[in-house]
Every structure is written in structure tokens, then in C-alpha cells.
Amino acid sequence: MASKISEGVEINVETYYQADYSNPVNNEFMFAYRITIHNHNNFTIKLLRRQWYIFDSNGEQREVEGEGVVGVQPVLPQGEQFQYVSGCNLKTEIGRMYGFYTMENQNTKTNFKVKIPPFEMIVPFKNN
Numbered sequence: 001m002a003s004k005i006s007e008g009v010e011i012n013v014e015t016y017y018q019a020d021y022s023n024p025v026n027n028e029f030m031f032a033y034r035i036t037i038h039n040h041n042n043f044t045i046k047l048l049r050r051q052w053y054i055f056d057s058n059g060e061q062r063e064v065e066g067e068g069v070v071g072v073q074p075v076l077p078q079g080e081q082f083q084y085v086s087g088c089n090l091k092t093e094i095g096r097m098y099g100f101y102t103m104e105n106q107n108t109k110t111n112f113k114v115k116i117p118p119f120e121m122i123v124p125f126k127n128n
Contacts, residue, residue, distance in 0.1 A: 030087060035084055044076065051099045
């Protein structure tokens with residue numbers, strides 16, 4: 001698991017290879033990731049946007065950006081957490097992602113960035 005606290009927000013990431021949705025013969029490897037966001041600040045925050053940097057081990061890279069996560073812009077009061085599951089397809093058996101969330105301090109209405117720690121996506125048989 002990858003974990004990082006930045007700007008008072010803790011991000012934890014767990015990844016899972018999705019064999020049933022992958023087709024290695026066609027270089028299609030599907031991974032799911034579960035992210036838990038925990039607000040350690042003394043104010044309420046709202047997740048406005050996400051920015052991802054995705055790397056395949058063949059050197060290809062992509063950038064994904066958009067509003068919220070999984071169709072929502074969660075609001076997290078002090079001490080609360082939000083968890084969601086999403087996915088990423090790769091063209092290789094090994095890849096990496098990292099990024100950041102743009103959050104809004106609900107008291108001051110100012111925005112700040114929270115780092116998402118780098119995490120690996122590896123097909124299980126590559127670990128042996």
C-alpha cells in the first residue's frame with residue numbers, strides 16, 4: 001500500500017490486478033485501485049478535481065484530469081474519510097501512477113493541492 005499525508009490530508013492507495021478484465025495476448029492489463037482520503041485538518045474540505053500521471057513500463061505516459069472522483073465531489077468534515085474504487089488499463093504488465101487532488105477549504109473557499117503518492121501496478125506473476 002502507498003500512503004502519504006500532505007496539506008493535512010492522508011491518501012492511502014491499494015491496487016489489484018483484474019485478470020478477468022485483462023487480455024495479456026493483446027497487451028491489455030486492467031488494474032483496480034482503492035483510495036482512502038482522510039481529512040486530518042481542523043476544517044471541512046471538498047475534493048474538486050483530480051490529476052493523474054500514468055506510466056507504462058514501455059515508456060508510454062498519459063495524463064488524466066477531471067472533476068471529482070467517480071462522478072462525485074466528496075465533502076469531508078474534520079476527521080472524516082472517503083473511499084472509492086476506480087481502475088486503470090495498461091499496455092504492459094507493470095505500470096505506475098501518481099497525481100494530486102485539488103481541494104477546497106470550505107471555511108475560506110481557497111483551493112489547495114494534495115499529493116497522491118506514487119503507486120505500482122504489477123501483474124502478480126511478475127513478482128515471482
